[in-house]
Amino acid sequence: MPLVTYILRDGERREIDVPDGTSVMEAAIYNNLRGIDAECGGCLSCATCHVYIDESSTAQLPPPDESESELLDGVAAERRPESRLSCQLVANAAMNGLIVQIPQRQG
Amino acid sequence: MNRTLVIVGASYAGVQLAASAREYGFDGRIVLLGDEPDAPYQRPPLSKAYLSGAFSEARLPLRSQAFFDEERIEWMPSVRATYIDRARHEVELHDGTRIGYTHLALTTGARVRKLDCPGAKLDAVHYLRDLRDARRLAQAARSARHAVVIGGGYIGLEAAASLRQMGIDVTVVETEARVLARVASPWMSEFMQRAHELHGIAFRCGREVVTVQPERDAVSVVLDDDTHLPCELVVVGIGVVPNTEIAAECGLTVTGGIAVDECARTNDPAIVAAGDCASFVPHWAPADSRACRVESVQNANDMAKTAAATIAGRPEPYRAVPWFWSDQYDLKLQMAGINTGFTHHVVRGSVEEKKFSIFYFRDDALIAVDSINRPQEHMLARKLLAKGAKLTLNEAQDSAFDLKGATQ
Numbered sequence: 001m002p003l004v005t006y007i008l009r010d011g012e013r014r015e016i017d018v019p020d021g022t023s024v025m026e027a028a029i030y031n032n033l034r035g036i037d038a039e040c041g042g043c044l045s046c047a048t049c050h051v052y053i054d055e056s057s058t059a060q061l062p063p064p065d066e067s068e069s070e071l072l073d074g075v076a077a078e079r080r081p082e083s084r085l086s087c088q089l090v091a092n093a094a095m096n097g098l099i100v101q102i103p104q105r106q107g
Numbered sequence: 108m109n110r111t112l113v114i115v116g117a118s119y120a121g122v123q124l125a126a127s128a129r130e131y132g133f134d135g136r137i138v139l140l141g142d143e144p145d146a147p148y149q150r151p152p153l154s155k156a157y158l159s160g161a162f163s164e165a166r167l168p169l170r171s172q173a174f175f176d177e178e179r180i181e182w183m184p185s186v187r188a189t190y191i192d193r194a195r196h197e198v199e200l201h202d203g204t205r206i207g208y209t210h211l212a213l214t215t216g217a218r219v220r221k222l223d224c225p226g227a228k229l230d231a232v233h234y235l236r237d238l239r240d241a242r243r244l245a246q247a248a249r250s251a252r253h254a255v256v257i258g259g260g261y262i263g264l265e266a267a268a269s270l271r272q273m274g275i276d277v278t279v280v281e282t283e284a285r286v287l288a289r290v291a292s293p294w295m296s297e298f299m300q301r302a303h304e305l306h307g308i309a310f311r312c313g314r315e316v317v318t319v320q321p322e323r324d325a326v327s328v329v330l331d332d333d334t335h336l337p338c339e340l341v342v343v344g345i346g347v348v349p350n351t352e353i354a355a356e357c358g359l360t361v362t363g364g365i366a367v368d369e370c371a372r373t374n375d376p377a378i379v380a381a382g383d384c385a386s387f388v389p390h391w392a393p394a395d396s397r398a399c400r401v402e403s404v405q406n407a408n409d410m411a412k413t414a415a416a417t418i419a420g421r422p423e424p425y426r427a428v429p430w431f432w433s434d435q436y437d438l439k440l441q442m443a444g445i446n447t448g449f450t451h452h453v454v455r456g457s458v459e460e461k462k463f464s465i466f467y468f469r470d471d472a473l474i475a476v477d478s479i480n481r482p483q484e485h486m487l488a489r490k491l492l493a494k495g496a497k498l499t500l501n502e503a504q505d506s507a508f509d510l511k512g513a514t515q
Contacts, residue, residue, distance in 0.1 A: 029169075029170065029171065029174075030173070031173055032170070032171055032173040032174040032177050034130070037408075039405065040404070040432060041152065043151070043152075043432070043434060044439070044482065045434075045439070045441060045482075046432075067439075067482050070481075070482040070483035070486070071482045071486055073483050073487065073511065074482075074485070074486020107409075
Protein backbone atom coordinates (compact mmCIF):
# COMPACT_ATOMS: atom_id res chain seq x y z
CA MET A 1 0.00 0.00 0.00
CA PRO A 2 2.00 3.02 -1.24
CA LEU A 3 1.94 6.40 0.45
CA VAL A 4 0.84 9.06 -2.05
CA THR A 5 1.10 12.80 -1.40
CA TYR A 6 -1.49 15.09 -2.98
CA ILE A 7 -0.74 18.80 -3.26
CA LEU A 8 -4.13 20.50 -3.34
CA ARG A 9 -5.05 23.66 -5.24
CA ASP A 10 -4.45 25.83 -2.17
CA GLY A 11 -1.03 24.26 -1.58
CA GLU A 12 -2.10 21.99 1.29
CA ARG A 13 -0.36 18.59 1.27
CA ARG A 14 -2.35 15.45 2.11
CA GLU A 15 -0.68 12.06 2.52
CA ILE A 16 -2.92 9.08 1.73
CA ASP A 17 -2.19 5.35 1.97
CA VAL A 18 -3.64 4.11 -1.33
CA PRO A 19 -4.59 0.41 -1.23
CA ASP A 20 -3.01 -1.71 -3.98
CA GLY A 21 -5.36 -1.93 -6.96
CA THR A 22 -7.02 1.42 -6.17
CA SER A 23 -6.33 4.31 -8.50
CA VAL A 24 -4.92 7.66 -7.39
CA MET A 25 -8.20 9.16 -8.66
CA GLU A 26 -10.38 6.80 -6.58
CA ALA A 27 -8.32 7.45 -3.44
CA ALA A 28 -8.84 11.19 -3.94
CA ILE A 29 -12.60 10.71 -4.20
CA TYR A 30 -12.73 8.38 -1.16
CA ASN A 31 -10.84 10.98 0.89
CA ASN A 32 -12.83 13.94 -0.41
CA LEU A 33 -9.88 15.81 -1.89
CA ARG A 34 -11.27 18.69 -3.90
CA GLY A 35 -10.08 19.31 -7.44
CA ILE A 36 -10.30 15.85 -9.00
CA ASP A 37 -13.69 15.63 -10.72
CA ALA A 38 -13.48 12.24 -12.48
CA GLU A 39 -16.76 12.78 -14.30
CA CYS A 40 -16.60 9.48 -16.22
CA GLY A 41 -15.66 7.43 -13.16
CA GLY A 42 -12.35 6.26 -14.57
CA CYS A 43 -13.22 4.78 -17.97
CA LEU A 44 -10.93 7.11 -19.94
CA SER A 45 -13.65 9.31 -21.37
CA CYS A 46 -13.38 12.72 -19.75
CA ALA A 47 -9.88 13.93 -18.73
CA THR A 48 -11.16 15.55 -15.50
CA CYS A 49 -8.82 13.68 -13.13
CA HIS A 50 -5.70 15.43 -14.44
CA VAL A 51 -2.66 15.67 -12.12
CA TYR A 52 0.94 16.80 -12.48
CA ILE A 53 3.63 14.46 -11.18
CA ASP A 54 5.68 16.65 -8.84
CA GLU A 55 9.38 16.94 -9.65
CA SER A 56 10.27 15.65 -6.18
CA SER A 57 8.24 12.46 -6.69
CA THR A 58 10.29 9.27 -6.39
CA ALA A 59 7.68 6.77 -7.63
CA GLN A 60 8.29 4.46 -10.57
CA LEU A 61 5.45 4.96 -13.05
CA PRO A 62 4.79 3.24 -16.35
CA PRO A 63 4.40 5.80 -19.16
CA PRO A 64 0.88 6.76 -20.33
CA ASP A 65 -0.61 4.44 -22.94
CA GLU A 66 -1.95 5.74 -26.24
CA SER A 67 -5.51 6.42 -25.01
CA GLU A 68 -4.34 8.29 -21.92
CA SER A 69 -1.88 10.28 -23.96
CA GLU A 70 -4.61 11.20 -26.47
CA LEU A 71 -7.04 12.26 -23.74
CA LEU A 72 -4.38 14.41 -22.08
CA ASP A 73 -4.70 16.70 -25.10
CA GLY A 74 -8.13 17.63 -23.75
CA VAL A 75 -7.27 18.59 -20.18
CA ALA A 76 -8.59 21.97 -19.06
CA ALA A 77 -5.37 23.15 -17.41
CA GLU A 78 -2.08 23.32 -19.32
CA ARG A 79 -0.78 19.96 -20.55
CA ARG A 80 2.82 19.48 -19.46
CA PRO A 81 5.29 16.61 -19.87
CA GLU A 82 4.49 15.60 -16.28
CA SER A 83 0.70 15.50 -16.90
CA ARG A 84 -1.13 12.25 -16.11
CA LEU A 85 -4.71 11.08 -15.69
CA SER A 86 -4.94 9.86 -12.10
CA CYS A 87 -7.52 7.19 -12.97
CA GLN A 88 -4.74 5.37 -14.82
CA LEU A 89 -2.30 5.43 -11.89
CA VAL A 90 -3.22 2.22 -10.07
CA ALA A 91 -1.45 1.71 -6.76
CA ASN A 92 1.29 -0.88 -6.33
CA ALA A 93 4.53 -1.06 -4.33
CA ALA A 94 6.52 0.82 -6.98
CA MET A 95 4.27 3.84 -6.49
CA ASN A 96 5.52 4.62 -2.99
CA GLY A 97 6.71 8.22 -2.76
CA LEU A 98 4.38 9.46 -5.47
CA ILE A 99 3.65 13.17 -5.20
CA VAL A 100 0.92 14.62 -7.41
CA GLN A 101 -0.21 18.22 -7.81
CA ILE A 102 -3.88 18.91 -8.48
CA PRO A 103 -4.25 21.55 -11.21
CA GLN A 104 -6.39 24.66 -10.78
CA ARG A 105 -8.97 23.57 -13.37
CA GLN A 106 -10.49 20.28 -14.54
CA GLY A 107 -13.54 21.28 -16.60
CA MET B 108 -32.46 34.13 8.29
CA ASN B 109 -31.03 30.61 8.31
CA ARG B 110 -30.69 29.28 4.82
CA THR B 111 -31.55 25.70 3.92
CA LEU B 112 -31.06 24.05 0.55
CA VAL B 113 -33.18 20.92 0.11
CA ILE B 114 -32.24 18.72 -2.84
CA VAL B 115 -34.82 16.17 -4.00
CA GLY B 116 -32.98 13.26 -5.62
CA ALA B 117 -29.57 11.83 -4.61
CA SER B 118 -28.65 11.44 -8.25
CA TYR B 119 -25.54 12.55 -10.17
CA ALA B 120 -27.17 15.97 -10.44
CA GLY B 121 -28.21 16.03 -6.78
CA VAL B 122 -24.77 15.12 -5.46
CA GLN B 123 -22.96 17.51 -7.81
CA LEU B 124 -25.38 20.30 -6.90
CA ALA B 125 -24.64 19.81 -3.20
CA ALA B 126 -20.88 19.73 -3.82
CA SER B 127 -20.92 22.79 -6.08
CA ALA B 128 -23.21 24.79 -3.78
CA ARG B 129 -20.59 24.38 -1.03
CA GLU B 130 -17.74 25.13 -3.41
CA TYR B 131 -19.46 28.32 -4.59
CA GLY B 132 -19.93 29.49 -1.00
CA PHE B 133 -23.41 28.40 0.06
CA ASP B 134 -22.95 28.11 3.83
CA GLY B 135 -26.44 27.13 5.00
CA ARG B 136 -27.84 23.71 5.74
CA ILE B 137 -27.88 21.23 2.82
CA VAL B 138 -30.30 18.27 2.93
CA LEU B 139 -30.03 15.65 0.17
CA LEU B 140 -33.06 13.36 -0.11
CA GLY B 141 -32.60 9.96 -1.77
CA ASP B 142 -35.31 7.36 -2.28
CA GLU B 143 -32.83 4.47 -2.49
CA PRO B 144 -31.12 2.78 0.47
CA ASP B 145 -27.65 2.83 -1.13
CA ALA B 146 -25.27 5.77 -1.01
CA PRO B 147 -25.39 7.76 -4.29
CA TYR B 148 -23.63 5.68 -6.91
CA GLN B 149 -22.34 5.65 -10.47
CA ARG B 150 -24.85 4.41 -13.02
CA PRO B 151 -22.82 3.98 -16.24
CA PRO B 152 -20.99 0.85 -15.02
CA LEU B 153 -24.31 -0.89 -14.29
CA SER B 154 -24.88 -1.84 -17.92
CA LYS B 155 -21.18 -2.47 -18.60
CA ALA B 156 -18.42 -3.63 -16.26
CA TYR B 157 -20.67 -4.14 -13.21
CA LEU B 158 -22.94 -6.48 -15.14
CA SER B 159 -20.07 -8.68 -16.29
CA GLY B 160 -18.55 -8.70 -12.78
CA ALA B 161 -15.43 -6.68 -13.66
CA PHE B 162 -16.46 -3.67 -11.54
CA SER B 163 -17.26 -4.47 -7.92
CA GLU B 164 -20.10 -2.89 -5.99
CA ALA B 165 -17.60 -1.39 -3.53
CA ARG B 166 -16.33 0.89 -6.31
CA LEU B 167 -19.78 2.24 -7.25
CA PRO B 168 -20.33 5.08 -4.72
CA LEU B 169 -20.01 8.54 -6.26
CA ARG B 170 -18.61 10.05 -3.06
CA SER B 171 -17.32 8.85 0.28
CA GLN B 172 -18.77 9.34 3.75
CA ALA B 173 -15.94 11.86 4.27
CA PHE B 174 -17.54 14.01 1.57
CA PHE B 175 -20.91 14.14 3.33
CA ASP B 176 -19.29 14.74 6.74
CA GLU B 177 -16.74 17.36 5.74
CA GLU B 178 -19.04 19.28 3.40
CA ARG B 179 -21.88 19.10 5.97
CA ILE B 180 -24.34 17.52 3.57
CA GLU B 181 -27.18 15.69 5.29
CA TRP B 182 -27.84 12.75 3.00
CA MET B 183 -31.07 10.96 3.94
CA PRO B 184 -31.51 7.49 2.39
CA SER B 185 -34.82 5.75 1.65
CA VAL B 186 -36.96 8.88 1.85
CA ARG B 187 -39.43 9.98 -0.76
CA ALA B 188 -40.55 13.58 -1.17
CA THR B 189 -44.29 13.51 -1.81
CA TYR B 190 -45.36 17.15 -1.92
CA ILE B 191 -43.93 20.65 -2.24
CA ASP B 192 -45.78 23.35 -0.31
CA ARG B 193 -44.53 26.40 -2.21
CA ALA B 194 -46.51 28.87 -0.10
CA ARG B 195 -44.89 27.66 3.13
CA HIS B 196 -41.53 26.72 1.57
CA GLU B 197 -41.74 23.15 2.85
CA VAL B 198 -41.15 19.70 1.36
CA GLU B 199 -43.34 16.90 2.70
CA LEU B 200 -41.89 13.40 2.98
CA HIS B 201 -43.66 10.03 2.65
CA ASP B 202 -43.94 9.73 6.44
CA GLY B 203 -45.65 13.11 6.73
CA THR B 204 -42.68 15.04 8.15
CA ARG B 205 -41.90 18.40 6.60
CA ILE B 206 -38.58 20.12 5.93
CA GLY B 207 -38.47 23.88 5.45
CA TYR B 208 -36.34 25.35 2.66
CA THR B 209 -35.12 28.68 1.45
CA HIS B 210 -33.79 27.05 -1.73
CA LEU B 211 -35.14 23.90 -3.32
CA ALA B 212 -33.47 21.84 -6.06
CA LEU B 213 -35.27 19.17 -8.06
CA THR B 214 -32.89 16.49 -9.33
CA THR B 215 -35.49 13.76 -9.49
CA GLY B 216 -34.10 12.04 -12.57
CA ALA B 217 -36.14 9.64 -14.64
CA ARG B 218 -37.58 6.15 -14.36
CA VAL B 219 -37.68 3.39 -16.95
CA ARG B 220 -40.47 3.24 -19.47
CA LYS B 221 -42.24 -0.06 -18.82
CA LEU B 222 -43.00 -2.67 -21.43
CA ASP B 223 -46.74 -2.65 -22.06
CA CYS B 224 -47.84 -6.05 -23.34
CA PRO B 225 -49.12 -9.34 -21.94
CA GLY B 226 -46.41 -11.09 -19.95
CA ALA B 227 -44.51 -7.88 -19.26
CA LYS B 228 -44.55 -8.57 -15.53
CA LEU B 229 -43.06 -12.08 -15.69
CA ASP B 230 -39.99 -12.65 -13.50
CA ALA B 231 -37.79 -13.16 -16.56
CA VAL B 232 -38.37 -9.55 -17.63
CA HIS B 233 -35.69 -7.14 -16.41
CA TYR B 234 -34.99 -3.42 -16.57
CA LEU B 235 -31.75 -1.57 -16.05
CA ARG B 236 -31.90 1.75 -14.28
CA ASP B 237 -30.89 1.44 -10.65
CA LEU B 238 -28.58 -0.74 -8.60
CA ARG B 239 -31.42 -3.01 -7.52
CA ASP B 240 -32.24 -3.70 -11.18
CA ALA B 241 -28.58 -4.37 -11.94
CA ARG B 242 -28.12 -6.77 -9.01
CA ARG B 243 -31.16 -8.76 -10.08
CA LEU B 244 -30.10 -8.83 -13.72
CA ALA B 245 -26.50 -9.81 -12.91
CA GLN B 246 -27.82 -12.69 -10.80
CA ALA B 247 -30.17 -13.91 -13.56
CA ALA B 248 -27.48 -13.58 -16.23
CA ARG B 249 -25.28 -16.12 -14.45
CA SER B 250 -27.59 -18.98 -15.36
CA ALA B 251 -29.05 -17.68 -18.64
CA ARG B 252 -28.02 -19.03 -22.05
CA HIS B 253 -30.37 -17.03 -24.26
CA ALA B 254 -31.43 -13.41 -23.82
CA VAL B 255 -33.70 -11.05 -25.73
CA VAL B 256 -32.98 -7.34 -25.41
CA ILE B 257 -35.98 -5.15 -26.21
CA GLY B 258 -34.79 -1.75 -27.41
CA GLY B 259 -31.71 -0.93 -29.47
CA GLY B 260 -30.71 2.30 -27.69
CA TYR B 261 -27.55 2.78 -25.63
CA ILE B 262 -28.78 0.83 -22.61
CA GLY B 263 -30.01 -2.03 -24.78
CA LEU B 264 -26.80 -2.25 -26.80
CA GLU B 265 -24.55 -1.97 -23.75
CA ALA B 266 -26.53 -4.69 -21.99
CA ALA B 267 -26.41 -6.82 -25.15
CA ALA B 268 -22.61 -6.45 -25.37
CA SER B 269 -22.14 -7.28 -21.67
CA LEU B 270 -24.39 -10.36 -21.87
CA ARG B 271 -22.70 -11.52 -25.07
CA GLN B 272 -19.30 -11.24 -23.41
CA MET B 273 -20.63 -13.55 -20.70
CA GLY B 274 -21.28 -16.16 -23.41
CA ILE B 275 -25.04 -15.63 -23.69
CA ASP B 276 -26.82 -15.78 -27.06
CA VAL B 277 -28.48 -12.39 -27.57
CA THR B 278 -31.18 -11.11 -29.92
CA VAL B 279 -31.97 -7.37 -29.98
CA VAL B 280 -35.49 -6.27 -30.96
CA GLU B 281 -35.93 -2.65 -32.08
CA THR B 282 -39.15 -0.99 -33.30
CA GLU B 283 -37.32 1.56 -35.46
CA ALA B 284 -35.67 0.57 -38.75
CA ARG B 285 -32.21 0.94 -37.19
CA VAL B 286 -30.57 0.83 -33.78
CA LEU B 287 -29.77 4.12 -31.98
CA ALA B 288 -32.33 5.79 -34.29
CA ARG B 289 -33.15 8.56 -31.81
CA VAL B 290 -29.59 9.40 -30.82
CA ALA B 291 -27.15 8.62 -33.63
CA SER B 292 -26.73 9.24 -37.35
CA PRO B 293 -27.55 6.44 -39.82
CA TRP B 294 -23.80 5.82 -40.40
CA MET B 295 -23.04 5.40 -36.73
CA SER B 296 -26.11 3.18 -36.30
CA GLU B 297 -24.93 0.98 -39.15
CA PHE B 298 -21.39 0.79 -37.79
CA MET B 299 -22.56 -0.15 -34.28
CA GLN B 300 -25.04 -2.75 -35.50
CA ARG B 301 -22.36 -4.34 -37.69
CA ALA B 302 -19.95 -4.46 -34.75
CA HIS B 303 -22.57 -6.26 -32.65
CA GLU B 304 -23.33 -8.68 -35.49
CA LEU B 305 -19.64 -9.57 -35.76
CA HIS B 306 -19.81 -10.51 -32.07
CA GLY B 307 -22.71 -12.82 -32.83
CA ILE B 308 -25.72 -10.70 -31.87
CA ALA B 309 -28.89 -11.05 -33.95
CA PHE B 310 -31.10 -8.03 -34.72
CA ARG B 311 -34.84 -7.75 -35.41
CA CYS B 312 -35.31 -4.13 -36.43
CA GLY B 313 -38.69 -2.64 -37.38
CA ARG B 314 -40.47 -5.19 -35.18
CA GLU B 315 -42.78 -4.76 -32.19
CA VAL B 316 -43.04 -7.10 -29.22
CA VAL B 317 -46.60 -8.41 -28.98
CA THR B 318 -46.34 -10.60 -25.90
CA VAL B 319 -43.96 -12.38 -23.57
CA GLN B 320 -45.24 -15.95 -23.22
CA PRO B 321 -44.36 -18.13 -20.26
CA GLU B 322 -42.80 -21.46 -21.26
CA ARG B 323 -41.46 -24.28 -19.15
CA ASP B 324 -38.42 -22.82 -17.25
CA ALA B 325 -38.26 -19.95 -19.72
CA VAL B 326 -40.24 -17.44 -21.76
CA SER B 327 -40.79 -16.69 -25.42
CA VAL B 328 -40.79 -13.16 -26.78
CA VAL B 329 -43.37 -13.00 -29.57
CA LEU B 330 -42.99 -10.36 -32.30
CA ASP B 331 -45.61 -8.80 -34.57
CA ASP B 332 -44.54 -11.07 -37.46
CA ASP B 333 -45.24 -14.07 -35.17
CA THR B 334 -41.55 -14.82 -34.65
CA HIS B 335 -41.03 -16.58 -31.30
CA LEU B 336 -37.75 -15.89 -29.53
CA PRO B 337 -37.28 -18.37 -26.69
CA CYS B 338 -35.02 -17.22 -23.86
CA GLU B 339 -34.48 -17.30 -20.11
CA LEU B 340 -33.83 -13.59 -19.82
CA VAL B 341 -35.51 -10.46 -21.23
CA VAL B 342 -33.91 -7.02 -20.80
CA VAL B 343 -36.10 -4.03 -21.61
CA GLY B 344 -34.38 -0.76 -22.53
CA ILE B 345 -37.04 1.36 -24.21
CA GLY B 346 -36.28 4.74 -22.73
CA VAL B 347 -37.15 6.67 -19.63
CA VAL B 348 -39.92 8.89 -18.28
CA PRO B 349 -38.81 11.99 -16.36
CA ASN B 350 -39.93 12.24 -12.74
CA THR B 351 -41.88 15.48 -13.01
CA GLU B 352 -45.05 14.68 -11.04
CA ILE B 353 -43.96 16.39 -7.84
CA ALA B 354 -43.21 19.56 -9.84
CA ALA B 355 -46.49 19.49 -11.77
CA GLU B 356 -48.54 18.93 -8.61
CA CYS B 357 -47.23 22.10 -6.99
CA GLY B 358 -47.86 24.16 -10.12
CA LEU B 359 -44.38 24.41 -11.61
CA THR B 360 -44.30 24.56 -15.40
CA VAL B 361 -43.63 21.17 -16.98
CA THR B 362 -42.89 20.94 -20.71
CA GLY B 363 -41.77 17.35 -21.21
CA GLY B 364 -39.50 17.98 -18.23
CA ILE B 365 -39.44 20.51 -15.41
CA ALA B 366 -39.08 23.75 -17.36
CA VAL B 367 -36.01 25.84 -16.47
CA ASP B 368 -34.34 28.92 -17.90
CA GLU B 369 -30.68 29.14 -18.90
CA CYS B 370 -29.67 29.51 -15.23
CA ALA B 371 -31.63 26.35 -14.21
CA ARG B 372 -34.42 28.35 -12.54
CA THR B 373 -38.01 27.08 -12.63
CA ASN B 374 -40.90 29.54 -12.67
CA ASP B 375 -40.57 29.73 -8.85
CA PRO B 376 -37.50 31.82 -7.98
CA ALA B 377 -36.77 29.60 -4.95
CA ILE B 378 -36.69 26.39 -7.00
CA VAL B 379 -34.08 25.13 -9.49
CA ALA B 380 -34.01 21.84 -11.43
CA ALA B 381 -31.19 19.96 -13.16
CA GLY B 382 -30.35 16.74 -14.94
CA ASP B 383 -32.59 14.18 -16.66
CA CYS B 384 -35.78 15.69 -15.18
CA ALA B 385 -35.22 19.25 -16.44
CA SER B 386 -36.18 20.66 -19.82
CA PHE B 387 -34.61 23.73 -21.35
CA VAL B 388 -34.20 25.48 -24.68
CA PRO B 389 -30.74 24.31 -25.73
CA HIS B 390 -28.14 26.96 -26.40
CA TRP B 391 -26.64 24.88 -29.21
CA ALA B 392 -29.80 24.67 -31.33
CA PRO B 393 -31.31 27.23 -33.71
CA ALA B 394 -33.08 30.09 -31.94
CA ASP B 395 -36.65 28.87 -32.47
CA SER B 396 -35.99 25.39 -31.03
CA ARG B 397 -38.29 23.73 -28.56
CA ALA B 398 -37.27 22.80 -25.04
CA CYS B 399 -35.63 19.41 -24.63
CA ARG B 400 -34.21 17.15 -21.97
CA VAL B 401 -30.75 15.62 -22.12
CA GLU B 402 -30.11 12.27 -20.46
CA SER B 403 -26.41 12.09 -19.68
CA VAL B 404 -23.85 12.28 -16.89
CA GLN B 405 -22.38 15.41 -18.45
CA ASN B 406 -25.71 17.22 -18.49
CA ALA B 407 -26.47 16.16 -14.91
CA ASN B 408 -23.10 17.44 -13.66
CA ASP B 409 -22.93 20.64 -15.67
CA MET B 410 -26.57 21.69 -15.14
CA ALA B 411 -26.12 20.98 -11.43
CA LYS B 412 -23.14 23.35 -11.40
CA THR B 413 -25.27 25.99 -13.13
CA ALA B 414 -28.08 25.50 -10.59
CA ALA B 415 -25.62 25.66 -7.68
CA ALA B 416 -24.17 28.92 -9.00
CA THR B 417 -27.70 30.35 -9.17
CA ILE B 418 -28.36 29.31 -5.55
CA ALA B 419 -25.04 30.80 -4.44
CA GLY B 420 -26.14 34.13 -5.93
CA ARG B 421 -23.79 34.16 -8.91
CA PRO B 422 -25.91 32.92 -11.83
CA GLU B 423 -24.16 32.00 -15.08
CA PRO B 424 -26.01 30.70 -18.15
CA TYR B 425 -25.63 26.99 -18.97
CA ARG B 426 -23.29 26.89 -21.96
CA ALA B 427 -21.48 23.55 -21.63
CA VAL B 428 -20.93 21.50 -24.79
CA PRO B 429 -22.94 18.28 -24.43
CA TRP B 430 -20.93 15.05 -24.57
CA PHE B 431 -21.65 11.38 -24.10
CA TRP B 432 -19.79 8.11 -24.06
CA SER B 433 -20.57 4.45 -24.47
CA ASP B 434 -18.12 1.55 -24.19
CA GLN B 435 -19.07 -1.61 -26.08
CA TYR B 436 -16.61 -4.47 -26.76
CA ASP B 437 -13.36 -2.86 -27.92
CA LEU B 438 -15.21 0.26 -29.10
CA LYS B 439 -14.97 3.54 -27.26
CA LEU B 440 -17.79 5.66 -28.66
CA GLN B 441 -17.61 9.32 -27.66
CA MET B 442 -19.92 12.04 -28.90
CA ALA B 443 -19.50 15.80 -28.64
CA GLY B 444 -22.33 18.20 -29.53
CA ILE B 445 -25.79 17.32 -30.82
CA ASN B 446 -26.12 16.54 -34.53
CA THR B 447 -29.84 17.37 -34.86
CA GLY B 448 -30.51 19.10 -38.16
CA PHE B 449 -27.11 18.43 -39.72
CA THR B 450 -26.82 19.06 -43.46
CA HIS B 451 -23.33 17.69 -44.22
CA HIS B 452 -20.98 15.15 -42.72
CA VAL B 453 -17.45 13.90 -43.35
CA VAL B 454 -15.48 10.96 -41.98
CA ARG B 455 -11.96 11.42 -40.66
CA GLY B 456 -9.85 8.31 -40.11
CA SER B 457 -10.49 4.66 -40.94
CA VAL B 458 -13.83 2.91 -40.43
CA GLU B 459 -12.17 -0.46 -41.30
CA GLU B 460 -9.60 -0.02 -38.54
CA LYS B 461 -12.34 1.07 -36.11
CA LYS B 462 -10.58 4.39 -35.52
CA PHE B 463 -12.52 7.31 -36.95
CA SER B 464 -14.64 10.37 -36.25
CA ILE B 465 -17.70 11.67 -38.08
CA PHE B 466 -17.93 15.47 -38.20
CA TYR B 467 -21.45 16.90 -38.60
CA PHE B 468 -22.14 20.37 -39.99
CA ARG B 469 -25.29 22.46 -40.17
CA ASP B 470 -24.60 24.52 -43.28
CA ASP B 471 -21.04 25.70 -42.65
CA ALA B 472 -21.07 25.37 -38.86
CA LEU B 473 -19.61 22.37 -37.05
CA ILE B 474 -22.31 21.08 -34.65
CA ALA B 475 -21.23 17.61 -33.52
CA VAL B 476 -18.51 14.96 -33.73
CA ASP B 477 -18.93 11.22 -33.05
CA SER B 478 -15.69 9.36 -32.45
CA ILE B 479 -14.84 5.67 -32.37
CA ASN B 480 -11.54 4.92 -30.59
CA ARG B 481 -10.36 8.47 -31.19
CA PRO B 482 -10.24 10.05 -27.71
CA GLN B 483 -7.96 12.84 -28.85
CA GLU B 484 -10.34 13.93 -31.62
CA HIS B 485 -13.24 13.77 -29.18
CA MET B 486 -11.45 16.05 -26.72
CA LEU B 487 -10.41 18.45 -29.49
CA ALA B 488 -13.98 18.41 -30.86
CA ARG B 489 -15.29 19.54 -27.50
CA LYS B 490 -12.83 22.42 -27.54
CA LEU B 491 -13.71 23.32 -31.15
CA LEU B 492 -17.44 23.32 -30.34
CA ALA B 493 -16.99 25.35 -27.15
CA LYS B 494 -15.05 27.94 -29.09
CA GLY B 495 -17.40 27.94 -32.08
CA ALA B 496 -14.29 27.40 -34.21
CA LYS B 497 -14.59 27.65 -37.98
CA LEU B 498 -13.66 24.47 -39.77
CA THR B 499 -14.27 23.44 -43.37
CA LEU B 500 -15.49 20.02 -44.49
CA ASN B 501 -12.14 19.45 -46.20
CA GLU B 502 -10.16 20.35 -43.11
CA ALA B 503 -12.29 18.06 -40.98
CA GLN B 504 -11.73 15.01 -43.14
CA ASP B 505 -8.04 15.67 -43.85
CA SER B 506 -6.06 13.63 -41.30
CA ALA B 507 -3.06 15.84 -41.98
CA PHE B 508 -4.97 18.98 -40.94
CA ASP B 509 -3.95 20.17 -37.47
CA LEU B 510 -7.15 20.03 -35.40
CA LYS B 511 -5.25 21.04 -32.29
CA GLY B 512 -4.09 24.19 -34.01
CA ALA B 513 -7.72 25.02 -34.83
CA THR B 514 -8.59 25.00 -31.12
CA GLN B 515 -5.99 27.67 -30.28
